[in-house]
Amino acid sequence: MAAVKETVDQVLSIDVDKYKYGFVSDIESDLAPKGLNEDIVRFISAKKDEPEWLTEWRLEALRRWQTMEEPTWARVDYPPIDFQDLHYYAAPKKTTGPKSLDEVDPALLDTYKKLGIPLKEQEILAGVEKGERPVAVDAVFDSVSVVTTFKAELAKHGVIFCPISEAVRTHPELVRKYLGSVVPITDNFYATLNSAVFSDGSFVYVPKGVRCPMELSTYFRINEKKTGQFERTLIIADEGAYVSYLEGCTAPSRDENQLHAAVVELIALDDAEIKYSTVQNWYPGDSEGKGGVFNFVTKRGDCRGKNAKISWTQVETGSAITWKYPSCILRGDNSRGEFYSIAISNGRQQVDSGTKMIHLGKNTSSKIISKGISAGRSSNTYRGLVSVGRKASGARNFTNCDSLLIGNKCGAHTVPYIESKNASAIVEHEATTSKISDDQLFYCLQRGLPQEEAIALIVNGFVKDVLQQLPMEFMVETQKLIGISLEGSVG
Amino acid sequence: MLEIKNLHARIGDREILKGLTLTVNPGEVHAIMGPNGAGKSTLSYILAGKEDYEVTEGEVLLNGESILDLEPNERSVAGLFLAFQYPIEIPGVATMTFLKAALNAHRKAKGQDELTTPEFMKLVKGVSEKLNITSEMLRRPVNVGFSGGEKKRAEIMQMALLQPSICILDETDSGLDIDALKVVAEGVNALRSPDRAFVVITHYQRLLDHIVPDIVHVLSDGRIVRTGGPELALDLEKNGYAAYVADAAA
Numbered sequence: 001m002a003a004v005k006e007t008v009d010q011v012l013s014i015d016v017d018k019y020k021y022g023f024v025s026d027i028e029s030d031l032a033p034k035g036l037n038e039d040i041v042r043f044i045s046a047k048k049d050e051p052e053w054l055t056e057w058r059l060e061a062l063r064r065w066q067t068m069e070e071p072t073w074a075r076v077d078y079p080p081i082d083f084q085d086l087h088y089y090a091a092p093k094k095t096t097g098p099k100s101l102d103e104v105d106p107a108l109l110d111t112y113k114k115l116g117i118p119l120k121e122q123e124i125l126a127g128v129e130k131g132e133r134p135v136a137v138d139a140v141f142d143s144v145s146v147v148t149t150f151k152a153e154l155a156k157h158g159v160i161f162c163p164i165s166e167a168v169r170t171h172p173e174l175v176r177k178y179l180g181s182v183v184p185i186t187d188n189f190y191a192t193l194n195s196a197v198f199s200d201g202s203f204v205y206v207p208k209g210v211r212c213p214m215e216l217s218t219y220f221r222i223n224e225k226k227t228g229q230f231e232r233t234l235i236i237a238d239e240g241a242y243v244s245y246l247e248g249c250t251a252p253s254r255d256e257n258q259l260h261a262a263v264v265e266l267i268a269l270d271d272a273e274i275k276y277s278t279v280q281n282w283y284p285g286d287s288e289g290k291g292g293v294f295n296f297v298t299k300r301g302d303c304r305g306k307n308a309k310i311s312w313t314q315v316e317t318g319s320a321i322t323w324k325y326p327s328c329i330l331r332g333d334n335s336r337g338e339f340y341s342i343a344i345s346n347g348r349q350q351v352d353s354g355t356k357m358i359h360l361g362k363n364t365s366s367k368i369i370s371k372g373i374s375a376g377r378s379s380n381t382y383r384g385l386v387s388v389g390r391k392a393s394g395a396r397n398f399t400n401c402d403s404l405l406i407g408n409k410c411g412a413h414t415v416p417y418i419e420s421k422n423a424s425a426i427v428e429h430e431a432t433t434s435k436i437s438d439d440q441l442f443y444c445l446q447r448g449l450p451q452e453e454a455i456a457l458i459v460n461g462f463v464k465d466v467l468q469q470l471p472m473e474f475m476v477e478t479q480k481l482i483g484i485s486l487e488g489s490v491g
Numbered sequence: 492m493l494e495i496k497n498l499h500a501r502i503g504d505r506e507i508l509k510g511l512t513l514t515v516n517p518g519e520v521h522a523i524m525g526p527n528g529a530g531k532s533t534l535s536y537i538l539a540g541k542e543d544y545e546v547t548e549g550e551v552l553l554n555g556e557s558i559l560d561l562e563p564n565e566r567s568v569a570g571l572f573l574a575f576q577y578p579i580e581i582p583g584v585a586t587m588t589f590l591k592a593a594l595n596a597h598r599k600a601k602g603q604d605e606l607t608t609p610e611f612m613k614l615v616k617g618v619s620e621k622l623n624i625t626s627e628m629l630r631r632p633v634n635v636g637f638s639g640g641e642k643k644r645a646e647i648m649q650m651a652l653l654q655p656s657i658c659i660l661d662e663t664d665s666g667l668d669i670d671a672l673k674v675v676a677e678g679v680n681a682l683r684s685p686d687r688a689f690v691v692i693t694h695y696q697r698l699l700d701h702i703v704p705d706i707v708h709v710l711s712d713g714r715i716v717r718t719g720g721p722e723l724a725l726d727l728e729k730n731g732y733a734a735y736v737a738d739a740a741a
Contacts, residue, residue: 437579438542438543439579440579440580440581442539442541442542442563442579443575443578443579443581444581444589444593445540445562445563445564445567446539446540446563446564446566446567446572446573446575447564447567447589447592447593447596447649447653448564448567448568448593448596448597448600448653449564449592449593449596450564450596451562451564453592453596454564457581457584457588457589457592458581458584460583460584461581461582461583461584461632462582462583463583464583464584465583
C-alpha cells in the first residue's frame, strides 16, 4: 500500500477532536434575548452606553441588512443559518467593562492562561527578562473586551490601544471619522450585519511619526452557546506611523455551529505602515463536520496616503467554514499592499479565502503569496481579485498561489480574477498544485522521521515563504500549530 | 548482521526477486552487480521498506531480528541506511533542519536527549567538512538545485551523521565524475569499521576501484547467480554479464 494511500485511510478516521482549545469555561453570562430586530440593536447600543449617532448608524445598517440576501457565490456548502435563533450579545456577568486586572474574574484569567495568553503584565515582564519581547494584549471574551494590557506604557508614546467600545466614549472624533470609512455599512451581507450588532474588538491609533514600541495583539474567544461574535476592529496609522498587530482566535468544541462575522478596517495615511497578522484557530468541527465556527469575515485596508503600506498575513487552520478576503485599496500614489496566506483544511473543513488588491493610485504595487494545504475531505479555494483602475499607471502585481494536497479525497481550487483598465499595468499570476509525493515521505522515513513528523516537515517547507512574514514571536507557535492541524491526516 | 533468506517480492503482478539469499557479516563490504532490470534497486527499496513492493516469501533479519514488519523509520533507527540513487528534493526545508530532525528522531528512539544546537553544529561540521560540504549548502533546501555530485555527497554526510550499522548504497556512482566519485568513496571508506557493513549496489566496476569490496555478487533475474572475490568484478567488467545471465537462465 502506497504511503499516500495509507495517509488517506488515516484521514478517513481523522480525529479533529484533537482540537486542544475545545474546553468550555463555566462563566455566567449576560445574554441578549435571541433574535435580531431594532430592539436588540438598541439593547446592544444601550449596554455599551453609546452616543445617539452610533445607535442610528447601527439601525441604518440593520434596515439595510433586512433587505439583503446571503451571498452564495463562494465554494462552501452549509445548512441555512437561522439568524433569528442566535444571541447577538453575550458578556461575562461580572465584567461590565475592562478594568484593572485585579478586578477581572479569576475564571476569565484562567481561561486565557489555559490558552497560553498571559494577561498579567508582571508575568509578561518576567518573560521579557528571559529575552521575550512584550506583546500588548486586548482580550475579547464573547461580546466584550475583558482586559487590555500595557495601555499605560503605550499611552506614553501617544498610542491608543483599547476596546472599540471604550474608544467610542474616549475618542469619539477618531471613531466617527474612520468607522465604516473602509468597509461601508452597505458593503456586504455579513459586514452590514456586523455594523448593526458589532460587539467589541480593538481600536488602535498610532499618531504621526510614531513607531509603535511593541507588538499589539487581540485575543478573541467565543465561549457562550448559540452566540454570534461580531467583532469590529479599527486600526489607524497616521502619517509616518508603524504598527504590527496580531489577532488570535479560539472557541470551545460545540456540536452546534457558532457564527463569527467580523469586520476589520485598516487605514494607513501618508508613509504609514500597518502589518496585520492573524492566527485563526476557531473550532473546526468534528470529523463528520458537526459543529465548528462559521467564519464570515470582511477585512480591508485602505492605503489612503502616498507611500502607505498594508500587509496582511494570515494562518487559517480552524473554522468549519472560512469566507474571508483581506484586501487592500491602494489609493495613495506609490502605496503597497501585501497578502501572505497559509490556509490549512482538514476533516470536513471548507475554506474559500483570498484577497482583493484594488490599484487606484499611480505606481502602486501588490504582492500575493497564498499557500493552501488540503487534507482529509476538505475543500480549499483561493479566490482573488487584482483590479487596476484607469488612473493607476505603473501598477504592478505579482501573485503566486500554491496548493498542496494530502490524500485524494480533498480538493484545491484557484479562482483568480484580473481586471485591468490601464495599459501600463503589469500583472503576473503563478499557480501550482502538488501532492506530497510517496517518494518524499519515503525519503524522510528512511532517515528515521515518523510519518507525522515527516508530513509536518514537508508542509512547513511548503509554507516557509509565508511563515517568515509572521512576527518572530509567533513563527515557532505557528509551526507547531501546523503540525497539530494536520494531526490525524497522517494517523 | 544482515541475513536475507529466500526473498521473493513483487510489484503488482510482476515478480522481481525470486529467492534471493545473502548474508552480510559485520565489517564486510559486499558489492552487488548485475545487468539492468536484475532487481538491484528493488532489493534496496525492499530492505528499506518502500510500500510499493510486496514480499511474498522469505525473511530479512537485521542483527537477528526480522525487519519485514517494521515501518521504514523503524528500520532506520534500527540501523539501516539507504543512500538513494536519486536523492529526493524537499523544497523549503533547509538541509540543516532536515539533518537535525533525522538525528533527533534517532536519538529519541534510543531514549537519548536531543542535542543542543552547539553540539549539533559541531557534529555536522565534523562530517560535512570531510565531504567538502559548505555551510552555504547546508542552508539550502534538501537536494534542491544540488548538482549530481552534491546530492551524493549529501547522502554520505547523512550516513556519517546517523552512524548506521548496515549501509546500502544504491548506484552511488551514477552521475558522478571521477573527482566526485573519489570524494564519495573516501567518505564511505572513512566509515568502514569492524561493526559496520556495506552493501554496494552498482552497475560498473569503477566504483569498486575506490570502495574495494570483500565479496562480489552477481544478481540476475531476481537471484544471486554467482559470488566471488573482487576479481569477479574485474571479470564482469571485461566479459560483461552475458555469460552469467545465460547461466541463470539455464
